Amino acid sequence: MRETMRELGLAVVLTAFAVFGLFASAAIKVGVAVVDPLGPARYPQLLFALFLALSLVYLIRQIIKFVRERRMPVAEVAADAEVDAEASVSVARPIAVVAALVGYVLVFEIIGYVVATTLLLFVVHIIFGIRKKWWLAAIVSLAAAVLLKLFFGELLLVPLPTGPWLF
Amino acid sequence: MSDVAYALSELIQPFTLLLLVIGAIWGIVSSAIPGMSTAVGLALLLPLTFTLTPIESVVLLAATWSGMEYGGAIPAILINTPGSPASAATTLDGHALFKQGQGGKALGAALVWGLIAQFVSVIVCTILIIPLSRALLQFGPLEIFAVAIFGLTIVTSFGGSGMVKAGLSLLFGLLVATVGFDPFSGTARLTFGSFDLEEGFGIVPVLIGLFAIGELLIQASRRTNTARIDMKKVNLSAKLPSLKELNAMKKTGAIGTAIGIVVGIMPGAGGMAASYAAWNEARRWSKEPEKFGKGSMEGVVASESANNANIPGSIVPMLTFGVPGDAAAAVFMGALLIQGIRPGSELFSQNVDILWTLLFALILANPVILGLGMALIKPAIRLVSLPKAYVQAGILGLVVTGAYAAGNSGFDILIVAGMGVVGWAMLRFGFSAGAATLGLVLGELLESNLRRALTLSDGFGFFFSSPIATTMFALALLTLFAPLLGRLLPHNRRRRAAERATTAEEIIGAQEEAMEGTDRTVGTDAEPKA
Numbered sequence: 167m168r169e170t171m172r173e174l175g176l177a178v179v180l181t182a183f184a185v186f187g188l189f190a191s192a193a194i195k196v197g198v199a200v201v202d203p204l205g206p207a208r209y210p211q212l213l214f215a216l217f218l219a220l221s222l223v224y225l226i227r228q229i230i231k232f233v234r235e236r237r238m239p240v241a242e243v244a245a246d247a248e249v250d251a252e253a254s255v256s257v258a259r260p261i262a263v264v265a266a267l268v269g270y271v272l273v274f275e276i277i278g279y280v281v282a283t284t285l286l287l288f289v290v291h292i293i294f295g296i297r298k299k300w301w302l303a304a305i306v307s308l309a310a311a312v313l314l315k316l317f318f319g320e321l322l323l324v325p326l327p328t329g330p331w332l333f
Numbered sequence: 334m335s336d337v338a339y340a341l342s343e344l345i346q347p348f349t350l351l352l353l354v355i356g357a358i359w360g361i362v363s364s365a366i367p368g369m370s371t372a373v374g375l376a377l378l379l380p381l382t383f384t385l386t387p388i389e390s391v392v393l394l395a396a397t398w399s400g401m402e403y404g405g406a407i408p409a410i411l412i413n414t415p416g417s418p419a420s421a422a423t424t425l426d427g428h429a430l431f432k433q434g435q436g437g438k439a440l441g442a443a444l445v446w447g448l449i450a451q452f453v454s455v456i457v458c459t460i461l462i463i464p465l466s467r468a469l470l471q472f473g474p475l476e477i478f479a480v481a482i483f484g485l486t487i488v489t490s491f492g493g494s495g496m497v498k499a500g501l502s503l504l505f506g507l508l509v510a511t512v513g514f515d516p517f518s519g520t521a522r523l524t525f526g527s528f529d530l531e532e533g534f535g536i537v538p539v540l541i542g543l544f545a546i547g548e549l550l551i552q553a554s555r556r557t558n559t560a561r562i563d564m565k566k567v568n569l570s571a572k573l574p575s576l577k578e579l580n581a582m583k584k585t586g587a588i589g590t591a592i593g594i595v596v597g598i599m600p601g602a603g604g605m606a607a608s609y610a611a612w613n614e615a616r617r618w619s620k621e622p623e624k625f626g627k628g629s630m631e632g633v634v635a636s637e638s639a640n641n642a643n644i645p646g647s648i649v650p651m652l653t654f655g656v657p658g659d660a661a662a663a664v665f666m667g668a669l670l671i672q673g674i675r676p677g678s679e680l681f682s683q684n685v686d687i688l689w690t691l692l693f694a695l696i697l698a699n700p701v702i703l704g705l706g707m708a709l710i711k712p713a714i715r716l717v718s719l720p721k722a723y724v725q726a727g728i729l730g731l732v733v734t735g736a737y738a739a740g741n742s743g744f745d746i747l748i749v750a751g752m753g754v755v756g757w758a759m760l761r762f763g764f765s766a767g768a769a770t771l772g773l774v775l776g777e778l779l780e781s782n783l784r785r786a787l788t789l790s791d792g793f794g795f796f797f798s799s800p801i802a803t804t805m806f807a808l809a810l811l812t813l814f815a816p817l818l819g820r821l822l823p824h825n826r827r828r829r830a831a832e833r834a835t836t837a838e839e840i841i842g843a844q845e846e847a848m849e850g851t852d853r854t855v856g857t858d859a860e861p862k863a
Contacts, residue, residue, distance in 0.1 A: 176762055180501065187508065187523075194522050202784040206515035206522055209780050210508065217504045224497050260550035260757060263729075267750040270733065271743040279734075286733070287726045293553060294722030303722065310727055314734045322384045324738040 170232050177225035184218035262293045278329020279319070283311035340689030343388045344697065352385070353694065356393040357701045358709065360400020364416040365408045365713035366724055368552055371401045371417050371604065371661035372767065373544045377728070379537045379668055380735025387672040388690045394668055395694035396701065398661060399451060402604065402641045403702050406443040407713045410436055410633070414717070419604025419640040422612040426625065426632030433628050440571035442630055443637040444706045446582065448699040450590040450638035451645065455695050457594055458645040462688070465653045466681040474785035475796070477655075477677065479805035481779045484656030486809040487599065488768050495763070496813075502765040505755070506772020507779070509534050516777070517784060529744040536667045537739040538748040539773060543766045544664070545732050546749055547756020549725050554757075571707045585615045585631040589638030596639070597646020603659030603767070604640040611639030645695055652676050652688060655778055660767030666774045675778075 191214055194207040266289045274282035284307045291303035318324045343349060356378075363374045375394055382390035405420030410427035423443065430439040472480070485503060512523045513533025524530040574582070589611040596607035615635035616625040625632050647658025648665075655676040657663035666676060674684050681688070716724065736749045759766045786795070797803045 173762060176758065190523055190525070195520055196518075202517055202788045203790075204784050204787055206518045206520040209783070210511045210522060213504055213508050213511065217501065217508070220497050220500050220504065224501065227497070255554040257554065259553040260754075263550060263553050264750050264754060267733070267746065267753075271746045271750075275743060283730060283734070287730050290726045290729055291722045294720075294725055296720065296722045303726075306723060307726065310730050314730050318734050318738050322381070322738065324734075325741065326734075326737070 167235050170228065170235055174225075174228040174232055177221060177228045180221040181218065181225055184214055184221050187214035188218065259293055263290060266290060266293070275327040276329060278331060279326040280311050280315050281329060281331075283314065284308045287311060336685040337689050340388075340686045340693055343686070344392065344690055344693050349389055349392050352389055352393040353396045353698060354701055354705070356396025357400040357698055357705055360397040360402075361404035361407070361702065361705060361709045362713050362716060363397075364401035364404035364420075365717050366416065368548045369416065370544070370548075371398060371419065372659075372664045372770070373548055374398075374401050374417075375661055375664045375668070376540045376544045377731060377735070379540060379664070379671065380739045382668050382671060383537075383739055387669075387674055387684070387687055390668055390672060391687055391691050392694045394665055395691055396698040398644055398665070399641070399695060399698040400702055400705075402451075402644060403444055403447050403637075403706055404709075404713060405640075406440065406447075406633075406637055407710055408717055410439045410443065411710075411714060412717065416713075417604070419608055419643070420636070421605055422608035422636035422639075423633055425612060425636070426627070426629045427636075429626070429628030430630065430633065435628070435630070437572040438574065439630065439633050440706075440710065441573040442578075442582070442634050444571055444703060445574055445579070446586050446589070446634045446638040447641035448703055449586060450593060450642040451699055452696055453590050454594050454597070454642035454645040455692055458598075458649050459692055461598075461649055462653060465649070466678075469653055469678045469681060472678060472801070473799070474782040474789070475799050476801045476805070478779065478782040478786055479799075479802035479809075480654045481656060481775055481782070483805040483809040483812070484650065484654060485771065485775065485779075486812040488765075488771055498762075498764045499768045502759060502768040503772045506769035506774075507776045508772075509539060509769075510773050510776025511780070516781060529742065534748060534773075535740050535745060536671055536773065538736045538745040539752050540664055540667055540770060541732050541736060542749040542752025543756035543759070543769060544660075545728060546753025547760055547766060549728060549732075550753055550757035551760050552721060552725055554761075571710065582631065582634045584618065585634045586638045588615050588618060589635040590642040593639035593642025594646040597643040597658050598649050599658065603647070603661070604643045607639040607643040607646075608636040611635040645692075648691065648695075652680060652691075655775065657771060657774065660765075660770055663767060663770035663774055667770070670774060677778075 188211065191207055191210040194210065196205045196207055266286055270282055270286045284304075287307035287310055288304055291307065292300070296303045315326060319326045344353075359378070360374060363369050363377075364371070374397060378394060378397060382393065385393065401417060402419060405416035406423050406427065407416065409415045409420040409423040410431050413424050413428035415421040415424050427436075427439050427443070430436060488499060488503060508523075510533070513531055514520070515522050521531055589608075592611040592614055593607045596603075596610060612625070612632055612635045615631050616622045616629075619625065619629070619631050621629065621631075643658075644661075647662040649658075651657040651662045651666050653676070655666070657666050669676060669687075674680060674687055732749060733746050736745045737743065739745060755769075756766050758764070759769065789795070796806070
């Protein structure tokens with residue numbers, strides 16, 4: 167049941183995305199120097215229209231499934247809930263990883279690649295459940311950041327941001 | 334002929350050979366990590382290919398791809414956990430053999446038959462590619478557009494995730510490809526005023542986001558942390574099969590190879606479909622079908638020869654028509670596009686050396702893998718037994734640095750994160766990241782050929798002016814609507830209703846098994862070698 171509700175939510179998001187896309191692609195400026203009959207806007211519009219059609223099919227299917235499950239006898243709902251409990255997993259941890267990545271982008275040009283990467287990797291260790299051996303995670307994070315810096319920065323000559331302390 | 338000689342001379346450069354070895358090692362070891370599918374393993378290397386020449390990157394990726402098909406068999410046989418989906422069929426018999434003390438022999442058979450199958454497959458595919466490439470020269474924009482459409486429809490019906498979900502994934506990929514300057518008119522499309530988006534989404538951040546971060550977020554959401562493995566219990570090395578044993582398996586090997594090639598050439602199916610189909614077919618032809626699933630060497634040989642033969646097979650439609658056979662081939666095609674190499678007639682007229690290098694690398698990778706395959710069994714298993722946190726943090730470090738290196742901008746890391754969320758949702762709800770990749774790499778080809786064809790046209794009838802294109806459109810329609818028509822037949826409806834009762838239970842069982850397969854706490858059922 168909960169899984170069906172999640173998919174229902176996803177179907178709504180996809181439909182909204184398609185509608186938004188149709189408006190966005192309608193706003194594409196078609197210049198005067200259009201060399202082909204289709205122009206720049208028609209193709210994305212066609213794709214968004216197809217996307218909308220398919221997401222509506224998906225939405226309708228999920229609604230039917232949802233209604234059907236609501237009518238299910240109580241015993242089956244309970245059994246279903248068990249399956250749901252197994253399928254349900256931490257959502258907080260993936261969100262924390264994404265937040266850590268966004269934070270990384272915000273600071274890594276200020277505090278430098280090595281420091282920022284060490285922090286990012288350490289945080290990810292913690293998110294993945296390292297607690298007692300946090301000191302080991304810290305050492306591994308620093309070592310990995312330095313190795314990556316040497317490999318990409320020195321060997322492949324990628325200009326990585328240095329921050330105020332030149333590394 | 335000079336192209337062949339040139340490709341060979343490039344391949345035997347010391348640095349290129351070093352890349353071949355590095356690729357093979359990375360392939361074998363990385364594919365042991367649960368959730369590291371071939372597409373993820375290849376996608377992680379994309380940032381590195383920026384610093385390499387086209388030939389070098391093709392060699393690195395070909396060796397990695399070959400290594401991953403063998404490497405996936407190591408955890409499949411030793412700890413009943415397929416390293417990559419393509420090795421899932423290997424667990425059926427491989428782990429049973431290990432429990433019977435035949436693990437070393439099973440590994441040896443996987444190694445040798447994978448090698449033979451891939452060699453035969455490269456030869457067959459080379460023979461196929463040459464006439465196809467000649468026919469390709471006759472293709473204009475309309476024909477290329479029609480082939481691309483056909484390729485896309487096959488994917489939606491093969492994806493294993495249902496037509497609606499595969500179709501949505503594909504359209505997402507196609508839409509991502511439209512962002513940025515329109516190549517025909519120079520108009521900025523769907524950039525929402527962002528300068529960073531004017532060049533469009535880079536292939537590297539999108540692919541590593543979808544595959545690597547998507548998988549990492551899935552791993553983060555699962556609560557199990559470690560696969561504890563008692564290293565003493567997996568203390569064994571591969572035993573290569575004797576000539577007599579090879580001879581006894583030749584029928585099975587041939588079945589696996591043939592199915593691997595055919596399934597590889599069909600767009601959308603991939604290594605897992607190939608190895609399961611081969612396992613099934615080998616059982617039907619076997620003298621001892623009852624042993625399958627309980628420790629049949631034939632089962633291992635069928636599965637492993639099929640997933641190796643699948644690689645060159647899936648390269649055929651990718652190189653000729655620009656329609657990759659599966660997610661791994663789509664990532665490989667992304668790597669070619671990064672280097673400015675466009676599969677199709679352009680490849681055969683301007684970059685034939687790349688084609689030959691790729692085919693040679695797929696052959697040459699095998700002796701390297703044979704040599705390393707035995708030595709790397711232990712390190713690969715050790716990597717599986719590390720706490721997940723260390724492995725995933727390492728992957729994340731590689732991903733963010735690689736994404737930054739590819740574009741020199743923090744914005745690319747944000748794309749990686751965003752696409753990671755999309756990839757996570759796709760995995761979580763059974764959409765197809767492979768289909769999205771196909772859309773991404775085919776998008777520009779599809780649109781530009783459609784618009785070029787329309788510029789030449791004088792009306793709607795133009796679409797049916799070419800027999801090749803008309804055939805392709807007809808096939809595309811057939812692929813799209815055949816399943817729907819089949820469903821409407823009264824005979825099939827009854828059968829489906831009867832099946833539904835059992836399949837719901839089966840599906841849940843299979844899902845649980847798959848969850849367990851990637852994340853179970855192993856060791857308890859790993860028994861010592863006899």
